[in-house]
Amino acid sequence: MGLFDNLKSALKKTKDVLRTDVRDLLRSGEILDEAKLEEFYRGLITTDMGVAAATEVVETLRKEFGGRTVVPDKIWEVVRTQLKTILLGESGTGWDRANPIGPLNIAATGPxxxxxxxxxxxxxxxxxxxxxxxxxxxxxxxxxxxxxxxxxxxxxxxxxxxxxxxxxxxxxxxxxxxxxxxxxxxxxxxxxxxxxxxxxxxxxxxxxxxxxxxxxxxxxxxxxxxxxxxxxxxxxxxxxxxxxxxxxxxxxxxxxxxxxxxxxxxxxxxxxxxxxxxxxxxxxxxxxxxxxxxxxxxxxxxxxxxxxxxxxxx
Ligand SMILES: Nc1nc2c(ncn2[C@@H]2O[C@H](COP(=O)(O)OP(=O)(O)O)[C@@H](O)[C@H]2O)c(=O)[nH]1
Ligand SMILES: [Mg+2]
Missing domain, CATH: 3.40.50.300 (P-loop containing nucleotide triphosphate hydrolases)
Structure with missing residues (x-):
């Protein structure tokens, strides 16, 4: 199994929350109303991402898509982008999983x-x-x-x-x-x-x-x-x-x-x-x-x- 597949399978339980509880909310063609946004929020909270992040995501969805017809792909795209922004902070770059020493502060000389x-x-x-x-x-x-x-x-x-x-x-x-x-x-x-x-x-x-x-x-x-x-x-x-x-x-x-x-x-x-x-x-x-x-x-x-x-x- 490749690294990414390994990661995906490790996240299975977390993904299941999103898959069942959240995805079903977002059926194409329905209206993204307050009830749906609230359910969405609850699903995100279940993954333990915290109130701040879940609120931020749902606020964005409300602003961009609230009261409009659901297009699931567009919604997920916004959620993905926003969470990446939160995770990466202001620097905007993260570590490359292929480089095991990437995250480490390395000594100038010696061990x-x-x-x-x-x-x-x-x-x-x-x-x-x-x-x-x-x-x-x-x-x-x-x-x-x-x-x-x-x-x-x-x-x-x-x-x-x-x-x-x-x-x-x-x-x-x-x-x-x-x-x-x-x-x-x-x-x-x-x-x-x-x-x-x-x-x-x-x-x-x-x-x-x-x-x-x-x-x-x-x-x-x-x-x-x-x-x-x-x-x-x-x-x-x-x-x-x-x-x-x-x-x-x-x-x-x-x-x-x-x-x-x-x-x-x-x-x-x-x-x-x-x-x-x-x-x-x-x-x-x-x-x-x-x-x-x-x-x-x-x-x-x-x-x-x-x-x-x-x-x-x-
Ligand atoms: N499923 C799973 N088990 C882990 C992981 N990391 C550690 N463990 C298990 O957690 C248990 C405690 O690990 P150990 O390294 O002895 O903990 P320590 O007391 O902090 O040194 C062991 O049974 C490990 O196999 C992990 O990423 N996934
Ligand atoms: Mg130990």
Missing amino acids: TVILVSGVNGVGKTTSIAKLARLLHGSGRKVLLAAGDTFRAAAVEQLTMWSKRIGCDIVTKPPKSDPASVAFEGCDQAVARGADFAIIDTAGRLQTQQNLMSELQKIHRVIAKRIEGAPHESLLVLDATTGQNGLSQASKFSEAAGCTGIILTKLDGTAKGGVVIAIRQKMGIPVKYIGVGEQLDDLQVFSADDFVNALFDDV
């Missing part, structure tokens, strides 16, 4: 350090493996640091992935200071001439002050070892929690200076519209999306592809 954080079970370790696979697959030398020393299974999990990918890994005994693993990871990345060091961390809640301080410390130690590092601090959010997940972001951002989001589990949810809510509510861009449980199921986030996949054959 690019990527710190990964988030709450338990959102998909941090899996996403690190997937990202390592993408980077390794494009010819980069990748080193992983198993910074979740809290659970022995987490180290085993990452070690197993590193073997499958064929990349280096740094581990320490259970309960070691995660900051020392991060430090060692940076050290080894420099010593072995790695292009990327990706640092895993234990899951934590944004309300656990001691663990958030620990994350801050990890960040500080990395910055001390390599100037300008971490070049990327990626927060992993689980799409199945929809907009509820957004409350995590500001605390993590404070502690880890987040520069991007990996949004996982888009394949398991009808709340795929949350990508749009994230864009509108947070200052941090979605850089990668998880579209399944396999090693190849991580994609560079492309706004164009995302919207096209969402509204393709609705």
Whole structure:
């Protein structure tokens, strides 16, 4: 399956909302009245894109097509264009899904350090493996640091992935200071001439002050070892929690200076519209999306592809 088909199939549940609830509203030849606009709004809200985006879209439809005869293709075209504008912001350009390093801030010299954080079970370790696979697959030398020393299974999990990918890994005994693993990871990345060091961390809640301080410390130690590092601090959010997940972001951002989001589990949810809510509510861009449980199921986030996949054959 190609990347775009893979994305389309991952968005199936979200597309189903649009297909059944929304598409049926827009039968050709009928009048686009207030009742239809309201239903349309409700359908968009179901995808968790947020009130602001759904209101914006429906306002535009009201202005351009309200009280007039429905021509579905024209309506979808306007919806697509508007959502792309929201997602792309003022710069108007997004990332190319064919270039796995496109979204990353790259170190001027030496290894690019990527710190990964988030709450338990959102998909941090899996996403690190997937990202390592993408980077390794494009010819980069990748080193992983198993910074979740809290659970022995987490180290085993990452070690197993590193073997499958064929990349280096740094581990320490259970309960070691995660900051020392991060430090060692940076050290080894420099010593072995790695292009990327990706640092895993234990899951934590944004309300656990001691663990958030620990994350801050990890960040500080990395910055001390390599100037300008971490070049990327990626927060992993689980799409199945929809907009509820957004409350995590500001605390993590404070502690880890987040520069991007990996949004996982888009394949398991009808709340795929949350990508749009994230864009509108947070200052941090979605850089990668998880579209399944396999090693190849991580994609560079492309706004164009995302919207096209969402509204393709609705
Ligand atoms: N369906 C699906 N499952 C995912 C995705 N990313 C991670 N998972 C699953 O989520 C679970 C938790 O992942 P893990 O990486 O261990 O989470 P962590 O605790 O944040 O490190 C595992 O069963 C993963 O296979 C995704 O994009 N799609
Ligand atoms: Mg983990």
